[in-house]
Amino acid sequence: MGNLNKEIRDGDHPDITEERLKSTFDTHKMAAQIYNSQRAADRRNEITSAVLKIPELQDIKPLPFLSREEKVEEAARKIGILSEHLYDLVNVNDGAELYHLNNVVIGGEGNPLALHGVMFIPVLQAQATDEQKKKWLYRAMKREIIGTYAQTEMGHGSNLRKLETTATYDKATEEFVLNSPTTTSMKWWPGNLGKSTNYAVVVATLIINEKDYGPHSFMVQLRDENTHKPLPNIEVGDIGPKMAYNATDNGFLKLNHLRIPRTNMLMKHVKVEKDGTYIKPPHAKMSYSAMVHVRAHMNNTMAYFLASSLTIAVRYSSIRRQGHINPKEPEVKVLEYQTQQHRLFPHIARAYAFSFAGAETVRLYEKVKKDMESGETELMADLHALTSGLKSVVTYLTMQGIEQARQSCGGHGYSMASYISEIYGIAIGGCTYEGENMVMLLQLARYLMKAAKAVKEGKKVEGLVGYLSAPDNRHSLIDRTPEKSYDTYLKTFEHIARQQIFRAFDKLEKMLTSGLPHSEAWNKCSVELTRASRLHTRLFIAQAFARRVHDVVDFHIKEALDDLLHLHLNYELLDVASYALEDGHLCGEQMNFIRSELYRSLGKIRPNAVSYVDAWELSDMELRSVLGRRDGHVYENLYKWAQNSSLNRTDVLPVFEKYLKPLMMSARKNSKL
Ligand SMILES: CCCCCCCC/C=C\CCCCCCCCCC(=O)SCCNC(=O)CCNC(=O)[C@H](O)C(C)(C)COP(=O)(O)OP(=O)(O)OC[C@H]1O[C@@H](n2cnc3c(N)ncnc32)[C@H](O)[C@@H]1OP(=O)(O)O
Numbered sequence: 001m002g003n004l005n006k007e008i009r010d011g012d013h014p015d016i017t018e019e020r021l022k023s024t025f026d027t028h029k030m031a032a033q034i035y036n037s038q039r040a041a042d043r044r045n046e047i048t049s050a051v052l053k054i055p056e057l058q059d060i061k062p063l064p065f066l067s068r069e070e071k072v073e074e075a076a077r078k079i080g081i082l083s084e085h086l087y088d089l090v091n092v093n094d095g096a097e098l099y100h101l102n103n104v105v106i107g108g109e110g111n112p113l114a115l116h117g118v119m120f121i122p123v124l125q126a127q128a129t130d131e132q133k134k135k136w137l138y139r140a141m142k143r144e145i146i147g148t149y150a151q152t153e154m155g156h157g158s159n160l161r162k163l164e165t166t167a168t169y170d171k172a173t174e175e176f177v178l179n180s181p182t183t184t185s186m187k188w189w190p191g192n193l194g195k196s197t198n199y200a201v202v203v204a205t206l207i208i209n210e211k212d213y214g215p216h217s218f219m220v221q222l223r224d225e226n227t228h229k230p231l232p233n234i235e236v237g238d239i240g241p242k243m244a245y246n247a248t249d250n251g252f253l254k255l256n257h258l259r260i261p262r263t264n265m266l267m268k269h270v271k272v273e274k275d276g277t278y279i280k281p282p283h284a285k286m287s288y289s290a291m292v293h294v295r296a297h298m299n300n301t302m303a304y305f306l307a308s309s310l311t312i313a314v315r316y317s318s319i320r321r322q323g324h325i326n327p328k329e330p331e332v333k334v335l336e337y338q339t340q341q342h343r344l345f346p347h348i349a350r351a352y353a354f355s356f357a358g359a360e361t362v363r364l365y366e367k368v369k370k371d372m373e374s375g376e377t378e379l380m381a382d383l384h385a386l387t388s389g390l391k392s393v394v395t396y397l398t399m400q401g402i403e404q405a406r407q408s409c410g411g412h413g414y415s416m417a418s419y420i421s422e423i424y425g426i427a428i429g430g431c432t433y434e435g436e437n438m439v440m441l442l443q444l445a446r447y448l449m450k451a452a453k454a455v456k457e458g459k460k461v462e463g464l465v466g467y468l469s470a471p472d473n474r475h476s477l478i479d480r481t482p483e484k485s486y487d488t489y490l491k492t493f494e495h496i497a498r499q500q501i502f503r504a505f506d507k508l509e510k511m512l513t514s515g516l517p518h519s520e521a522w523n524k525c526s527v528e529l530t531r532a533s534r535l536h537t538r539l540f541i542a543q544a545f546a547r548r549v550h551d552v553v554d555f556h557i558k559e560a561l562d563d564l565l566h567l568h569l570n571y572e573l574l575d576v577a578s579y580a581l582e583d584g585h586l587c588g589e590q591m592n593f594i595r596s597e598l599y600r601s602l603g604k605i606r607p608n609a610v611s612y613v614d615a616w617e618l619s620d621m622e623l624r625s626v627l628g629r630r631d632g633h634v635y636e637n638l639y640k641w642a643q644n645s646s647l648n649r650t651d652v653l654p655v656f657e658k659y660l661k662p663l664m665m666s667a668r669k670n671s672k673l
């Protein structure tokens with residue numbers, strides 16, 4: 001039958017092998033849950049193996065030792081080589097395979113085609129007419145041109161309706177005049193805009209006959225296709241180094257009365273006729289599709305970032321020995337400490353939960369995308385609400401989890417040898433991009449307030465907010481029913497979310513009744529509103545986790561996932577318990593029960609800890625972490641890694657003669673006086 005944990009190899013550190021031998025489940029079967037099919041999990045490993053056989057695709061040295069320019073060059077070099085091998089390595093129509101190939105070969109720090117794949121192609125697919133697709137999309141797919149999505153400006157990112165870049169229609173010439181009238185109107189932030197791309201979908205405020213029609217999308221050629229020099233009336237460049245993600249040239253763009261043909265406006269759903277007549281889209285927010293596309297996929301990318309950090313931390317914790325639990329016995333693996341388990345295991349459960357919630361979200365996204373192609377827009381509001389909440393909650397909790405993973409590695413976690421700080425830097429960008437988290441929580445809150453109003457008016461609501469109409473127990477049944485059921489936990493989460501949604505609603509209504517204008521009342525309730533959004537979203541995540549466990553057929557996988565779910569529900573409930581204590585839905589006795597279940601869960605998870613992270617099947621090449629090495633041989637490799645430091649090229653640095661020697665000489669001279 002072989003080992004259940006598929007990472008076991010001869011010569012590995014015995015401490016990590018000992019962990020893997022304890023596995024109660026087949027890690028490759030678990031990978032099928034994480035990646036949604038056995039075939040997808042197999043393909044990931046096949047792609048990794050194929051990449052390992054191509055020497056030019058390996059990192060020239062550990063990425064933390066590269067300068068920013070070297071990072072940009074290295075990513076571009078690999079993109080060039082990848083293009084030669086692409087069709088042999090992956091199915092180019094499979095986004096998951098492409099994403100995996102990118103993670104293995106290039107990693108998360110970015111590459112010249114990042115925004116091309118993530119936004120430029122999707123926006124053309126969703127918003128270009130057939131004729132426009134022929135002109136740009138097919139060239140983009142063949143990488144004859146490289147594009148990005150240029151929406152955010154120096155002065156405005158969140159509030160799209162106040163974008164200053166204008167696209168003014170000139171009926172006489174049948175052109176749009178694109179203009180950045182102020183410094184703050186410059187596009188600022190778009191990925192790869194700075195140096196890599198030669199085209200961009202620019203989002204600008206459409207003006208026809210002096211009337212403002214709001215943000216619309218326009219195709220703009222930025223650079224000459226042969227020389228790559230910026231075209232006339234275009235100023236473009238890189239915005240400088242960032243917290244992380246520095247292989248990517250996030251850029252600025254100033255358009256100086258640039259004229260583009262009328263047919264460069266993306267017109268699948270919305271139109272400007274030759275005479276300037278404006279024809280509305282079936283839904284006002286259809287042009288926001290590229291943002292929804294990314295938000296819908298972010299749960300999975302965040303789950304991946306979180307799982308990467310936890311793989312590093314848990315593997316390292318299984319070979320790191322420090323201190324004693326029993327003074328008569330040798331030093332223990334730090335993973336034995338309950339505090340270490342409490343620090344890491346709930347985040348493992350979250351990574352799984354985000355992946356399962358992500359799979360459901362992508363399914364809904366695919367349905368809405370298909371509907372939109374035929375002008376059907378009914379589910380757009382549901383999708384927008386769901387992705388807005390998830391994007392915010394998942395990125396925030398991912399940030400917490402990665403930082404805990406780093407701290408759990410002690411001093412070595414702070415070294416770039418762990419690579420956790422880079423993963424952290426990349427992941428937390430997600431709290432900001434695709435809609436600042438508070439802004440997106442408030443978008444979900446609009447949807448929740450509408451639902452609450454409907455319920456108050458005696459109407460029945462369904463779907464994602466159906467629980468607002470469902471019967472509620474005054475007291476939680478956790479620990480009060482003979483059978484062990486997750487339903488009691490989910491009902492408690494429902495109660496908490498429902499109470500908070502109505503609390504925010506009542507507060508808002510009270511202020512409105514007192515005569516406060518809606519926007520002021522909204523602002524004064526906004527903390528309560530974001531709380532409602534978070535609780536609603538955390539309920540959805542817990543439900544999605546429970547739905548997945550319910551559907552699993554394999555006994556051992558189901559059992560292992562069930563343990564994680566149990567931990568998740570107890571940990572998350574403790575995290576939000578104050579809401580349930582406030583109105584007596586939970587009592588102190590139940591809190592004690594939940595706490596003791598949490599501690600019991602940590603013990604249950606412990607033997608499988610390494611296997612839970614191994615099941616993500618993240619290769620050494622993609623983890624890029626000395627601490628997270630599959631074989632557990634950390635210490636000798638930490639020493640090897642440090643040899644890459646340019647400071648070690650000579651024993652004595654020039655700064656010694658220049659500054660340190662004079663400093664010490666003069667100090668010595670003074671002390672002799
Ligand atoms: C296999 C593919 C893999 C893809 C993987 C991608 C993941 C990559 C992850 C990691 C790798 C690192 C790579 C980094 C890539 C970075 C990419 C980042 C790119 C960007 O950041 S692009 C710029 C993003 N900008 C924003 O998100 C701006 C945020 N602001 C807005 O979206 C809007 O301004 C707003 C929604 C906040 C408000 O819009 P507005 O028009 O003013 O509308 P309102 O008045 O507030 O609302 C009116 C009404 O409309 C409804 N609504 C709003 N939006 C939508 C929508 N999209 N769909 C449906 N309905 C919508 C809203 O709910 C209101 O409804 P109501 O009146 O309440 O009924």
Ligand SMILES: Cc1cc2nc3c(=O)[nH]c(=O)nc-3n(C[C@H](O)[C@H](O)[C@H](O)COP(=O)(O)OP(=O)(O)OC[C@H]3O[C@@H](n4cnc5c(N)ncnc54)[C@H](O)[C@@H]3O)c2cc1C
Pocket residue numbers: 115149150151152155156157158159188189190191245250429432433434435436437438439442
């Ligand atoms: C790594 C990275 C990559 C990016 N890539 C791209 C890209 O490819 N293309 C692109 O176009 N853009 C890109 N962006 C820009 C990004 O989309 C915006 O920065 C983001 O949407 C946030 O907008 P902002 O910067 O205007 O934040 P601001 O809105 O200025 O946020 C500042 C503060 O104001 C608060 N705030 C703002 N409005 C409200 C409100 N209505 N109610 C309550 N609070 C509010 C926010 O919560 C926040 O606390 C990228 C950004 C990053 C960090």
